[in-house]
Amino acid sequence: xxxxxxxxxxxxxxxxxxxxxxxxxxxxxxxxxxxxxxxxxxxxxxxxxxxxxxxxxxxxxxxxxxxxxxxxxxxxxxxxxxxxxxxxxxxxxxxxxxxxxxxxxxxxxxxxxxxxxxxxxxxxxxxxxxxxxxxxxxxxxxxxxxxxxxxxxxxxxxxxxxxxxxxxxxxxxxxxxxxxxxxxxxxxxxxxxxxxxxxxxxxxxxxxxxxxxxxxxxxxxxxxxxxxxxxxxxxxxxxxxxxxxxxxxxxxxxxxxxxxxxxxxxxxxxxxxxxxxxxxxxxxxxxxxxxxxxxxxxxxxxxxxxxxxxxxxxxxxxxxxxxxxxxxxxxxxxxxxxxxxxxxxxxxxxxxxxxxxxxxxxxxxxxxxxxxxxxxxxxx
Numbered sequence: 001x002x003x004x005x006x007x008x009x010x011x012x013x014x015x016x017x018x019x020x021x022x023x024x025x026x027x028x029x030x031x032x033x034x035x036x037x038x039x040x041x042x043x044x045x046x047x048x049x050x051x052x053x054x055x056x057x058x059x060x061x062x063x064x065x066x067x068x069x070x071x072x073x074x075x076x077x078x079x080x081x082x083x084x085x086x087x088x089x090x091x092x093x094x095x096x097x098x099x100x101x102x103x104x105x106x107x108x109x110x111x112x113x114x115x116x117x118x119x120x121x122x123x124x125x126x127x128x129x130x131x132x133x134x135x136x137x138x139x140x141x142x143x144x145x146x147x148x149x150x151x152x153x154x155x156x157x158x159x160x161x162x163x164x165x166x167x168x169x170x171x172x173x174x175x176x177x178x179x180x181x182x183x184x185x186x187x188x189x190x191x192x193x194x195x196x197x198x199x200x201x202x203x204x205x206x207x208x209x210x211x212x213x214x215x216x217x218x219x220x221x222x223x224x225x226x227x228x229x230x231x232x233x234x235x236x237x238x239x240x241x242x243x244x245x246x247x248x249x250x251x252x253x254x255x256x257x258x259x260x261x262x263x264x265x266x267x268x269x270x271x272x273x274x275x276x277x278x279x280x281x282x283x284x285x286x287x288x289x290x291x292x293x294x295x296x297x298x299x300x301x302x303x304x305x306x307x308x309x310x311x312x313x314x315x316x317x318x319x320x321x322x323x324x325x326x327x328x329x330x331x332x333x334x335x336x337x338x339x340x341x342x343x344x345x346x347x348x349x350x351x352x353x354x355x356x357x358x359x360x361x362x363x364x365x366x367x368x369x370x371x372x373x374x375x376x377x378x379x380x
Contacts, residue, residue, distance in 0.1 A: 042315065042336075043199040044180075044216035048117045050200070056110060063103070126182075126212060135180045138173060142185075142192030142205055143359050145326035147317060149173050150360065151346070158350035165353045167346065168360070171332035172271065173317065176342035177220055178253035185211040188362040193320035196334060202320055217336040221313025222262065223247045223282050225305070245281050247313065256338040258297060267294045268308035269341035275314065282311055292344070299344040312337050 041050055080086075129135055139150040150168040157163075175181045185194060187205040194213070195202045203213040229243040236242050255262045270291040275282055284291070284305045293303040312335060319330035337345075 039197050041198065041200060042217055042219050043201070044218050045117070045121055046198075046200040046218075048120070052114055052117060055113070059106065059110070063106075121214075124214065129180060129182055129214060132180070134178065135182050136175050137182045137184065138175075139363065140173075140183045140185045140194065141188055141359060141363060142194070142319065142323075142330075143188040144190060144324050145329040147171050147173075147194070147319075147330065147332040148357065148359060150356065154346065154350050155353070158347060161347070161351045163350040163353055165355055167349045167353050168356045169349070170357075171317075172335070173332065174335045174337060174342060174345060175217065176253075176339045177217060177250070177256070177336050178339065180214055180216040182214045183212065185213060186363060188359050190323045191321045192323055192330070195318045195320040196315060197318075198315045199334075204321065219249050219251050220336045221247045222250055222265070222267065222310045223313055224309070225268070225282075225311055226309050229281050243281050253339065256294070256297070256340070262310075263296055265295070266307065266309045267338075267341075268292070268303075268305065268311040269294045269299065269337055269345075271345075275311070282314070292341070294338060294341050297340050299341055312341075 038050060038053070041047055130137055137152060139152055141148040141150070148168065148170060149172065150166050152166055154167045155163040155165055173181075183194070183203075185203055185205045186209070187207045189207060191204060191206050193202060193204045196215070199215040199217065201213060201215050203211055205211050224246040227246045229245045231241045232244050234242040250256075250262060252260075254260050257263060268291050270289075276285050287305055289305070290302045291305060291308065293300050293308050315334040315336065317332035317334055319327065323330065
């Protein structure tokens with residue numbers, strides 16, 4: 001019996017060690033994964049969530065193999081044998097209490113363990129965050145079958161340029177690198193769930209309910225357009241080799257400023273709708289299309305793809321609820337870009353902003369302070 005328990009314990013330790021070894025201290029150069037079958041983490045609190053995930057995975061995995069191991073062991077030890085009379089039992093109160101209290105205490109421990117992370121993510125000072133200079137506020141409206149984004153207050157910010165409407169666009173969320181992104185989240189029709197895997201963001205939204213979520217990107221990718229893609233050794237569903245372009249990680253916004261290590265690079269910062277991810281390789285839909293390029297802190301229009309040496313990596317946004325037959329079109333993109341590129345895009349969009357889609361009529365702003373109802377005059 002001791003040998004069996006020793007074998008089970010050894011198996012659990014080997015599996016835990018193997019799984020832990022998959023997680024590098026940071027994203028490995030040239031890797032799209034963060035270990036543990038997770039995409040790389042790219043937000044302020046993503047490492048906290050990953051730590052919870054890994055801890056819960058190890059605990060639940062260990063308990064699974066322990067219980068299944070005991071089940072197999074008991075099937076072997078207490079199997080039917082010739083000449084052995086079976087012994088019947090009506091149960092044990094001690095055993096019942098043991099396998100009830102231990103899981104309950106483990107779940108309670110996990111619940112207490114996650115409280116600081118939950119409070120940090122779900123209970124910030126929302127008013128202070130929204131008022132901060134380094135916060136980008138975006139109204140986000142889920143609709144069958146698309147994500148609508150609006151940057152409130154932009155028409156006042158660019159009033160001198162005759163901006164008539166707030167910037168609103170479809171399936172394209174852009175945030176300056178170094179800023180906190182605060183999303184005011186609502187739904188126009190059915191249940192939606194905004195899911196940004198790399199930011200570890202997932203928030204459900206239903207009609208009539210107002211939700212808020214935030215994240216702060218802490219790293220972005222620069223994809224190398226001049227270096228040929230490498231073969232990852234993996235195969236596509238069609239059996240073709242899966243290629244991956246070389247990229248660098250950028251952890252500090254100041255790297256794009258004068259004197260920074262990426263200041264002199266020629267970086268494509270055009271709209272993400274102009275790119276497609278095919279076979280792991282970032283490429284323009286039309287190679288002859290004109291692009292915007294960031295070089296030495298200045299954004300230039302009318303550049304070609306070949307003139308750019310690097311491109312900003314793209315994060316995918318999905319809807320994690322099955323909202324209908326056209327659900328696949330809920331796909332959207334998040335671009336985290338240098339401040340200069342974001343400011344250029346924002347001003348250009350403000351000058352050329354169009355009338356918001358009618359779906360924004362579903363958006364209802366609640367007054368911050370409800371006027372008090374006056375008391376009726378007293379009878380004399």
